Amino acid sequence: MKTLSATFRPLYRQVRSMIERALEDGEWAPGEAIPSEIELASRFDVSQGTVRKAVQSLAAENLLVRRQGKGTFVATHTEEKASNFRFLRIRRNDGRAEYPKSRLVGLRRARASAEAARLLAVRTGDPVFVLRRVLEYGGVPAVLDEITLPAALFRGMTRERCAAYPGSMYGFFETEFGVRMLRADERLHAIAADAESARLLQVPVGTPLLAVERVAYTYGERPVELRRGLCTTRREHYWNALT
Amino acid sequence: MKTLSATFRPLYRQVRSMIERALEDGEWAPGEAIPSEIELASRFDVSQGTVRKAVQSLAAENLLVRRQGKGTFVATHTEEKASNFRFLRIRRNDGRAEYPKSRLVGLRRARASAEAARLLAVRTGDPVFVLRRVLEYGGVPAVLDEITLPAALFRGMTRERCAAYPGSMYGFFETEFGVRMLRADERLHAIAADAESARLLQVPVGTPLLAVERVAYTYGERPVELRRGLCTTRREHYWNALT
DNA sequence: CAGTGGTCTAGACCACATC
DNA sequence: ATGTGGTCTAGACCACTGG
Incomplete structure (x- = not known):
């Protein structure tokens, strides 16, 4: 040849x-x-x-x-045990390898903002789902996530199905919507908690939080999830390996 | 066989x-x-x-x-151009791929604290160098680093040699001390700026900062550097890829 | 036992850099 | 023209899994 x-x-x-x-x-x-x-x-x-x-x-x-x-x-997100930490970089400071509990605090339809549209490679105003949840370790809130998804790819998304699914978010996307996350980019900032995040995370307003912005991609480098996480880092931290 | x-x-x-x-x-x-x-x-x-x-x-x-x-x-740290970003995860928000300028603000001998000794696999009280520097983008401070090194591996370290070396810190370690950094682990927290870091980073006291703790390893997984960076994230962010 | 991926070899040829 | 790493092949054998 x-x-x-x-x-x-x-x-x-x-x-x-x-x-x-x-x-x-x-x-x-x-x-x-x-x-x-x-x-x-x-x-x-x-x-x-x-x-x-x-x-x-x-x-x-x-x-x-x-x-x-x-x-x-x-590869599947539904049976990755240890490897599930691949997309969960928040760890407990004490080193205990524990998965946080996820609690849904909201799901609504919305229209993509200009920035969301750019990052998700859709048009401004296109329909999206905005999902909010809290991750908790031992009942203590640690992360407040706001997840934006192109509605076209997640037809039939409801609060009930979301809350009912037992495994990880990406397992949910894979099984229920056939959307497979392959890789993601993250950008981290440090910000002060505003009133609402302070309430949901049960910390004083102004507490320094880790703001994690993620764009996740499926086949062909197509972005299919935009996520903004606010993390308290009193008992937890963001872990990364430079190789 | x-x-x-x-x-x-x-x-x-x-x-x-x-x-x-x-x-x-x-x-x-x-x-x-x-x-x-x-x-x-x-x-x-x-x-x-x-x-x-x-x-x-x-x-x-x-x-x-x-x-x-x-x-x-x-592999060498002295000629890695783009790949030098391997150990520098702080990027400008505007996407400009620019290296910060490093300004040495202190070098002193000290004794390893219990925690530093544990992370560096030396004995508590063993001599170390503590090096402090500020990274600046266009004259604006962005990162305040405190770097702890086992003195045994960095004989002859002086403020002058440090300030004189033109390239990256790991290039300096490699050329001047024969210490080659191969990989590192990092843990990130969000904290509020105290008086001193606020002064050096030219931000108000209490500003949320990204605290990056790094342990870097050489051959045989031996830890040889402990680093704590405090980063403003107004104009910069910490970048990471989940693969 | 058969079937899978993992290792090892030997040899041919290709793409790339340099002289 | 020569030497380097990169690709491709064919075949032998090894380690691991499960019936």
Whole structure:
């Protein structure tokens, strides 16, 4: 297979794209096994080694999960136990690895502000859902989240379904709406609590809070969630590894 | 090469360890090329493919840098241009990719507090250097850093050398003391500015600040730097990618 | 036991940088 | 032209899982 230098694209990259496309098209459901390397090799008419490179690069980006002796599986937010901390950077200061309880405090329809529209790549005024919740550790509020979602992708979103879902938010999005979050960017600021956030977080007005702005992306780098979190950092902190 | 299951360790892992050892021993200086894959293969008596796997895993962790057609180089903090942002997560809100100017505001010898000793894996009371500096964007202070270093590893540290070095702090540590930072953990809190930080950062007392605590590690996961940064987030923010 | 992913090898060829 | 890392192949064998 010869290609010109300007157009050069390794075979395994092309195979990767094809697998990615199949994932996006839902050919295999989250949590399911994809075909074995040998099957994929015959399907794409390349060697097993080339498939392996493609699959491993997808696994490196957490789109797939490989398990020796078992197979390769479509990554899912519904069974990531420890790895669920991937999108939850708030930890307790005492080091206890504990998941906060989520309490819904509001869900409303709204129209995208200019800024929200820009970040979500929709048009200003397009319908969105705005969801608010509080995360609590042992009954003590720690995070106040305001989550903005393009309504077009989350048809049928209701307060009841939201409150009823037992797992994580991204598990909810994945199972109920087929929206899979793959990666996110965050920007952090320090701000003072205003009256409302102070009330919901049960801290004095003016308390320094961590403001975490997140844009989360699905396949094709398409933004599908805008989130603003306000975190008290008395008992918790935001954790990050520089590698 | 047969091994028992309990002891199993892939060949490329062993090769990786040997290369890592050589790096730690300074067999090749930062910025220098290491031997080619073929040479390493013959040195370790394995195939080129096995060497490649070892080298690529080191490159993936930023200990080495591979350049097609040129060779594989020991990573250095002295010439990482864009990639220098790896350890500088503070960005301007307006998106301009600009490096802050560093201004030294103090260097003193001290004894490690119990907490510093724990984080740096030294004994309480062991000698340390405490270095303070301000980072400024266009003359406006943005970050106040307090950096604690085990004195044993930074012999000959002086205010003058510190102020004289033109590049980044980790470039300074690497060139002047042979201490190479490989990765770091950070914990973020939001706090209110006290009198002194308010003065140095030119903000009102009580202004919410981002408090960034960092422990940086060198080879063998040995901690060698403890850093506490206080950042105003009016014009800047802390940036992070969740992948 | 069969089937999966993981390792290791040997060899061919390609893209890139330099001389 | 030469040497570097990057890709691709084919095949052998190993480690892990589950029936």
